[in-house]
Amino acid sequence: MSRARGVAQPMPVMERRERVDEDEICPVCKSSRYLNPNMKFLINECYHKMCESCVDRIFTLGPANCPVVGCPKVLRKAKFKKQTFEDIAIEREVDIRKRVHKVFNKRPSDFDTLKQYNDYLEEVESLTFNLIHGIDLAETEKKLSAYESLNKSSIAANAALAASEAAAFTHNQELERQSIIAARQAAAQEIEDEKREAKEAKKDMVRALAHAKDEDEAKRIVAESEKKIALKRSSARRKEEEAKLKAAQGMAGIKASLLAGSRRQRMDEEEDTGPFDPLGGYTDKSKYFVVDSSYDIPWLADLPNRQDILSGGYFVEEYYQRCLFEAFSGLSIIPEDAPGSDISMAD
Amino acid sequence: MEDTIYLASSQHKLWSFTPESLSSVRKATNAAAAAQVREAIMRAREKKMMNGGVVKSGNSNGMVDSDIGTPADGSGNGNGVGADGLALGPDEKEIECLTAEEELKLVRYYCRKIMDIATVFEFPTNIKATAPTFLRRFFTRTSPMTYHPKTLLTTILYLTTKTENHYIHLKDFSSKIPKSSPEEILAPEFVVAMGLRWCFEVKHPFRGLEGAIMELVKVSEGKYIHPTHPTTSDPQETNTFNPPTPAEWQAKLHNLPPLPTSPHLPPKPRIERAHGKARSILSGPVLLTDAYFLFTPPQIYLSSIYLVDPPLAHFFLDLKHPYPHQSSLLQTLKSIIESCAEEVRKGGEPGAQISKEEMDEVKRIDRKLYFCRNPEKVDLVGVSKQAKRGVTEDEESGTGGNGEAERREREVKKRKLEREKSFREGEELFGSQTK
Numbered sequence: 001m002s003r004a005r006g007v008a009q010p011m012p013v014m015e016r017r018e019r020v021d022e023d024e025i026c027p028v029c030k031s032s033r034y035l036n037p038n039m040k041f042l043i044n045e046c047y048h049k050m051c052e053s054c055v056d057r058i059f060t061l062g063p064a065n066c067p068v069v070g071c072p073k074v075l076r077k078a079k080f081k082k083q084t085f086e087d088i089a090i091e092r093e094v095d096i097r098k099r100v101h102k103v104f105n106k107r108p109s110d111f112d113t114l115k116q117y118n119d120y121l122e123e124v125e126s127l128t129f130n131l132i133h134g135i136d137l138a139e140t141e142k143k144l145s146a147y148e149s150l151n152k153s154s155i156a157a158n159a160a161l162a163a164s165e166a167a168a169f170t171h172n173q174e175l176e177r178q179s180i181i182a183a184r185q186a187a188a189q190e191i192e193d194e195k196r197e198a199k200e201a202k203k204d205m206v207r208a209l210a211h212a213k214d215e216d217e218a219k220r221i222v223a224e225s226e227k228k229i230a231l232k233r234s235s236a237r238r239k240e241e242e243a244k245l246k247a248a249q250g251m252a253g254i255k256a257s258l259l260a261g262s263r264r265q266r267m268d269e270e271e272d273t274g275p276f277d278p279l280g281g282y283t284d285k286s287k288y289f290v291v292d293s294s295y296d297i298p299w300l301a302d303l304p305n306r307q308d309i310l311s312g313g314y315f316v317e318e319y320y321q322r323c324l325f326e327a328f329s330g331l332s333i334i335p336e337d338a339p340g341s342d343i344s345m346a347d
Numbered sequence: 348m349e350d351t352i353y354l355a356s357s358q359h360k361l362w363s364f365t366p367e368s369l370s371s372v373r374k375a376t377n378a379a380a381a382a383q384v385r386e387a388i389m390r391a392r393e394k395k396m397m398n399g400g401v402v403k404s405g406n407s408n409g410m411v412d413s414d415i416g417t418p419a420d421g422s423g424n425g426n427g428v429g430a431d432g433l434a435l436g437p438d439e440k441e442i443e444c445l446t447a448e449e450e451l452k453l454v455r456y457y458c459r460k461i462m463d464i465a466t467v468f469e470f471p472t473n474i475k476a477t478a479p480t481f482l483r484r485f486f487t488r489t490s491p492m493t494y495h496p497k498t499l500l501t502t503i504l505y506l507t508t509k510t511e512n513h514y515i516h517l518k519d520f521s522s523k524i525p526k527s528s529p530e531e532i533l534a535p536e537f538v539v540a541m542g543l544r545w546c547f548e549v550k551h552p553f554r555g556l557e558g559a560i561m562e563l564v565k566v567s568e569g570k571y572i573h574p575t576h577p578t579t580s581d582p583q584e585t586n587t588f589n590p591p592t593p594a595e596w597q598a599k600l601h602n603l604p605p606l607p608t609s610p611h612l613p614p615k616p617r618i619e620r621a622h623g624k625a626r627s628i629l630s631g632p633v634l635l636t637d638a639y640f641l642f643t644p645p646q647i648y649l650s651s652i653y654l655v656d657p658p659l660a661h662f663f664l665d666l667k668h669p670y671p672h673q674s675s676l677l678q679t680l681k682s683i684i685e686s687c688a689e690e691v692r693k694g695g696e697p698g699a700q701i702s703k704e705e706m707d708e709v710k711r712i713d714r715k716l717y718f719c720r721n722p723e724k725v726d727l728v729g730v731s732k733q734a735k736r737g738v739t740e741d742e743e744s745g746t747g748g749n750g751e752a753e754r755r756e757r758e759v760k761k762r763k764l765e766r767e768k769s770f771r772e773g774e775e776l777f778g779s780q781t782k
Contacts (some may be wrong), residue, residue, distance in 0.1 A: 284350055288667055290574045293562045318562065327558030328667075329550075330353035330643030332676060335683060337363055 020343050028053035028067045042080040046073040047088050057079050093132050103148045105158040112307075186243060194236060196209045201225055288328040353643060357546035362484055364640045372487055373447045380490030381444035384721045388442055391722040406438040445492055445718045449712045454486045456709045457496035458635050459701060464504055468523065471513060472630050477549045478507040479634040485542040487640070493721050501532045502539050510547035534731040549639070552629055552648035559648065559663055560622045567614040567664065573669065589670040603658045617659065624655040624697075627758065630692025642687045646680075650687035660684060673691075 024033045026041070028050040033039050040052045046067040058064050058338040059077035066073045085091045104124045111117040130140040148155065212218040294316075303309065303316055355361055364372065458479035465475040481503050486496065501524055508515050535779045540547075540591075565571045571593045591599070600614050612620065630653040633639075638647050653660035661681060668677040703707075724730060736754070 064523060157483075273752060280527070282348075285573055285574065288349065289558075289562065290572050292565065292567050292570070292572070296564055296568070297557075297561065320558075323558035323561060324560070326550075326555040326644065327562070327648075328645055329349040329555070331645035331649075331667075332350055332680065333353065333359070333364075333643050334679065335641055335643075335646075335686075 026054060028054045041083060043083050043088070043091070044073070044075045044080050046071050047092050049083070049088075096131050097128055098320060100124065100128070100131065100144070102159075103144060103155060105162065107158065107161075110154070110158075183243070190236065190240070194232075197232065198229070201229060286325070286328065288331075289324045291317065291324060293317075295320055348449075353550070355621045356550060357544075357548060358550045358639075360641075361544055361546055362640060363643075364637075366637075366641060368638055369487070369637060370447070373451065376488055376490050377445070377447040377450060380492045380721075381719075381760060384492045384719055386720045388719075406623065442719055443715065445490070445712065445716055449715070450486065450491050452705075452708060453491050453712050453716070454483060454496060455635050456701070456705070457500060458482055460497075461500050461504055462631075462634065464500065464524070468504075468515075470508070470519075472553060473551060474504075474511045474513055475629060476551050476553070477511055477636055479505050480549045481507060481539070481543060483637075483639070485539055485589045489542045491716060492719055492726075493724055494538065495716070495720060495725075497538060498727060499535055501527055505532050506536060506539060506547075517569050530728055534728040537731065537734075538727075549778075550644050551643035552633075552651070553626070555644050556622070556625055556648040556651070559652070560618060562666070563618045563659070563663060564602075564615065566593075566600050568598050569593050569616060571596050571666070584622055590671055596666060600662060602663055606656060606658075617656065621659050621766040622650050625651040627697040628654060628691065628694075631697040633691050635694040636690050638687060638690050638694075641690060642683070646687050647691070648682055650684045650691050653684050653688045654691060682707050 017224075025031070031039070031051065031053070036051075036053075041049045042052060042055050044047055044066070046066050048066055048071060050067065054129070055077060058067060059075060059080070062122065063074050063076045065071075066075050072163070083091055085094065093136070104127075106117075106120060107118050108114075111120065120179075124244060127140055127143060130136055202225075205221060208221045208225075209218050212221060300319075303314075459480045461482055462475055465478055482496065482499070485499070485503070501521075505515075505517065505520055508520070517532065519531050521527050521532055530640060562571065575591050603614075603617075604616070606612065609620070625648065632645060633651065638650075642650070649660050649663065652663070664677055664680055664684070668674075668680075
């Protein structure tokens with residue numbers, strides 16, 4: 001993407017050295033941030049930066065020309081916005097992409113095959129690239145508007161679909177958030193109840209002990225209250241588990257409903273053509289020969305005894321392979337196809 | 348698969364020709380070199396006129412012990428007379444340059460010579476075969492008028508020992524070659540490498556021949572297996588057609604038409620005989636022809652088998668192309684092998700000495716070449732030194748032997764300056780300069 005940008009409109013040239021100054025001084029009124037710490041910079045469709053007060057000053061009375069010298073754009077105040085990205089070129093690219101995707105908003109489910117969808121994506125990307133880099137601007141714009149007018153209904157339908165999906169998504173997220181809050185509140189409530197009950201139980205026990213007649217009765221009261229507490233604890237635990245289970249089920253329901261949207265768009269793939277072959281049918285097997293395990297070559301007969309050669313890593317199989325390979329490397333090349341017929345001189 | 352890899356090699360991409368393109372390249376090389384030589388000789392004459400007859404040292408560079416009596420080294424006092432003759436002889440008449448055919452004859456002769464030298468060194472076959480191939484390759488795009496082949500023989504051979512991984516020390520190498528020095532061997536190396544377009548790999552047919560013989564021996568033993576890899580886009584045919592079984596192939600090999608010279612040879616000795624003879628053709632006559640330029644290694648070794656045993660070569664092709672759909676390819680290959688054999692035949696019999704007529708012709712060409720050499724490329728050592736030093740010709744002109752002394756003087760001065768500088772810096776290191 002580091003191509004020279006042949007953009008029709010003059011773009012502010014950003015250099016690292018100047019950037020500091022540019023951040024501090026409005027290029028239109030030259031007032032600096034030093035004097036006005038609350039200064040905000042805004043940009044419009046020509047991506048020339050200026051401070052808020054300049055925008056107020058120039059554009060309050062209606063549309064006016066961009067104050068930057070040589071920029072032919074007529075700007076409106078309503079369209080000024082804050083810069084999101086530091087690099088102005090990226091800001092512009094993102095805007096263009098947004099604009100293109102508003103028009104080209106087809107989904108994978110609109111296509112019969114994956115290939116068609118990919119072709120469509122490629123077409124869209126090349127359009128976007130042209131727009132960003134100012135290649136064939138007029139033609140590309142024409143294409144864009146032609147597509148827009150042709151596919152008005154499908155664009156609208158897809159936009160509506162996207163909006164409803166987004167709404168569903170936010171709704172789901174809201175639900176999730178609420179359920180989490182409810183669970184937290186319930187947990188806090190429970191802890192509080194427990195504390196209170198424990199306190200009451202203790203109070204009851206002390207009262208009972210005060211009225212007890214002898215030691216045995218006191219012991220019995222203590223044991224009873226302990227038993228009660230244990231029972232309560234176990235029931236509380238069971239309750240807690242139940243609540244957790246419930247919450248998990250709720251979450252699962254939400255997640256499933258979220259996923260359903262994306263799962264629905266599963267496409268019918270192109271017909272299966274057997275296992276995938278990364279080399280596209282290329283093989284290292286020869287159509288001329290198969291290498292046998294041994295050949296009767298007189299001068300190699302003594303090789304198995306030649307430890308001095310074998311220990312160096314000599315494989316006689318490699319030699320066989322190489323011989324047979326070279327016996328056919330270039331066999332069926334017709335001499336008329338020889339390429340060295342260019343008459344250029346070496347000296 | 349095999350062909351794809353061969354198609355990617357530099358031998359195919361840069362050094363394969365059709366007969367027509369090869370001859371047109373040679374003609375273009377010849378024409379360009381002739382023009383350069385004429386200009387260079389004119390320049391030399393002008394210079395000579397201006398210098399008033401100062402003789403520049405001429406042919407002092409390494410001459411391989413050669414048995415053609417060229418004026419350059421045969422006339423004994425080659426130095427002064429040679430340089431003089433260059434200017435005096437053709438002063439009046441028009442310079443007569445070599446033709447492309449004459450150049451080719453000369454190169455062919457020096458291919459023999461370079462193989463002879465390799466034999467003296469007892470180099471392995473691949474060097475013996477690569478060296479003449481380098482020589483031929485170099486002189487397709489460079490003319491012998493620019494660089495005399497004789498002056499490049501040792502360089503090419505030494506370069507070959509390096510590219511073929513057969514190391515020999517330069518001193519040992521040059522000590523075995525009379526009238527040569529390490530500098531003379533190394534001086535034109537860059538030029539040679541450039542002329543070879545930096546392609547040092549030569550694909551030879553030798554190992555391929557071994558492979559073919561291995562397969563044939565397997566057939567003779569009845570153990571040949573044909574690959575089951577589908578060879579056709581039509582799988583129906585592969586399924587319905589059954590290639591012959593190993594036993595059938597063995598029988599076919601046994602029933603090959605006998606050779607007229609030795610009629611009752613059983614298959615295995617017959618294969619061995621073909622192997623030996625084909626090998627001697629590959630390591631001799633083939634290298635004196637254009638076969639490496641025009642055909643691929645498998646075609647070359649098959650044609651060498653074809654020359655000693657035509658039925659066997661055809662049998663091998665049949666063996667490798669048994670399916671009916673391959674019959675047209677098979678016919679094409681057979682005709683290619685025949686035309687390749689035709690080319691190889693031009694190399695003569697293996698082991699044959701050069702004929703009297705050829706020798707006389709080479710002597711005549713060499714004498715003619717003496718008057719049309721590029722005088723600027725004669726002193727190769729000087730040329731390469733100049734290139735290394737980056738000295739332009741104007742600076743060097745006229746100084747001759749003086750140049751060397753001047754250079755040395757300059758170097759001494761430079762070193763002295765460096766020494767002084769480092770001394771000063773040493774003094775300053777601890778601040779003796781503080782004032």
